Amino acid sequence: MSSIQESLKSAVRGNVWLPGEPGFDNVRRPWNLAIEQPVAAVVEAADADDxxxxxxxxxxxxLGVTTQPNGHGATGGTDGTILLRTGRLDALHVDPVTRRAQVGAGVPSGRLQAATAEHGLTGLPGSSPVVSVTGVALGGGLSWFGRAHGWVADSVTAYEIVDATGERRRVTAETESDLFWALRGAGGDFAIVTQLELALHAAPSLYGGRTLWTAKHAPAALDAYRQITAHAPDELTVWFDLLHFPGADPMVAIDATYLGEETEARDLLAPIDRLPQPLADTRRVMSVAELGSITAExxxxxxxxxxxxxxxTLDDAAAETLLSEPIAPLLSVQLRHLEGAFAQPSDSPHGPLTEPHALYLFGIPTDPEAVIGKQRALAEALPTSGRKPFTFLNPDETVADAFSPDVVTRLREIKHANDPTNVFRSNFPVIS
Known part of the structure; x- marks a missing residue:
């Protein structure tokens, strides 16, 4: 154990774990247990000053610093870094008058939603309530309500950061436009965000849930998905899921949320009700705090x-390709309807999402080659644009898979200006 590592314990007030100490191997693990994450030390900061x-x-x-509340999106590129856990930066304040929230870096999405629901407001949550709001926003963020309000990052109005010299600063579009732009979707390579200020959105009523059938009804369910999404208002979000869990028969599901009244939602989702009797139907009036129950990740x-x-596109040929074979060994194949506000101008590295659907392919690595091979075969058979949402990149991909060359160039310039010695090591660094 080096003297540098030992001196770390006197440099910070929070918890410190060093290699070989009890608990070290547990606290250094990322969320995805398939990723090996070697680090020089782990620090759980007490606060922003820490x-x-x-x-x-x-x-x-x-040494470098890699920041993770709990490690969603980790890639394993952490050699020579101190792993910073920000879970204790959990301050949360919701102002229903200004419709703003101050959200600490360790606050999970579900906690923000519970706080906003009391005031008939909402953040822009994704499918999981345990992912940190900051982590989602730094990756751009695809939300249930993105069709109505755009990227999660589009709603960020200010960042409280620690820069590469160890100074605390507040960053806004007016004070530091380049850094503000980079933080709206290109990850944590430029600063450590200790708190976000978010614009909140009205949500006086919400209807949503999952409808589930056996896989033999997948063609009819996909047809219903295509009918609904062809004319969906921006307040309606619909996802289509092919599912094959271990020990269970294949299934198909349609997930939906509607920022509006139940009667309107039922009219918009009528094609679902014309399908055969489902195995389950959880659609109901719900709180924005209950969104995690829809997919139950x-x-x-x-x-x-x-x-x-x-x-x-999701034309007839693409639909036929999607359903032509069982999804095994994958657990899930998910389509997310985009368009709406996603396709509008965005002051972020991604800019507008002009593609109408996102495809997400997931499997358990019991046979990694088979899972990766199936993912590759499906992706190559479908009409893809060639770029990916930054928030969905996997460890084998880079920023070049998410952003255009001119955007990558600009991000590298901002990295050099703000962190010339590469103190910050994000999951997907802009300089490899």
């Missing part, structure tokens, strides 16, 4: 292999 002290220590020691770490694509 983050600043850590950065100053790491910079002086010639695991809330504990597990191993997985993912791949995402953006589809340029």
């Amino acid at each position: 983050v600043a002290a850590l950065v100053r220590h790491a910079r002086a020691a010639g 695991p809330t504990d770490p597990s191993a997985g292999l993912s791949r995402a694509e953006l589809l340029t």
Whole structure:
């Protein structure tokens, strides 16, 4: 154990774990247990001042800092870094008058939703309530309500950061436009975000849920999905899922949320009700705090292999390709309807999402080659645009898979200007 690592314990007030100490192997693990994450140390910062002290220590020691609340999106590129856990930066304040929220870096999406629901407001949550709001926003963020309000990052109005010199700063579009732009969807390569300020959105009523059938009804369910999404208002979001869980028969599901009244939602989702009797139908009036119940994703770490694509069309040929073979060995194949506000101008690295559908392919790595091969075969057979949402990149991909060459060039310039010695090591660095 080096003296640099030992001195870390006197540099910060939060918890520190060093290699060989009890608990170290557990606290260094990312959310995806299929990713090996070697680090020089793990620090659970006590507060933002502790983050600043850590950065100053790491910079002086010639070490990098990798920031994770709990490790969603980790890629394993962490050699020579101190892993910063931000779970204790959990302050949350919702102002229903200004419709703004101050959200600490460790606040999970579900907690923000519970706080906003009390006021008839909402953030822009994704499918999982345990992912941090900051992590989602730094990746751009695809939300249930993105068709109405765009990227999650589009709603960020300010960042509280620690910069590469260990100083605390507030970043807005007016004060530092380049850094503000980069933080709206290109990850944590430029600064450590300790708190976000978010614009909230009205949600006086919400209807949503999942309808589930046996896989033999997949063609009819996909047809219903295509009918609904062809004319969906921006307040309606619909996802289509092919599912094959271990020990269960294949199934198909349609997930939906509607920011509006139940009667309107039922009219818009009428094609679902014309399908055969489902195995289950959880659609109901719900709180924005209950969105995680729709897909019921695991809330504990597990191993997985993912791949995402953006589809340029979902015509008859694409639909036939999607259903032509069983999805095994994948667990799920999901289509997310985009368009709406996603396709509008966005002051972010991604810019508008002009592709109408996102495709997400997920499997458990019991046979990694088979899972990756199936993902590749499906992706190559479908009409994809060639770019991917940054928030859905996997460890084998880079920023070049998400952004255009001119955007990557601009991001590298911002990285050099703000972190010339590469103190910050994000999951997907802009300089490889």
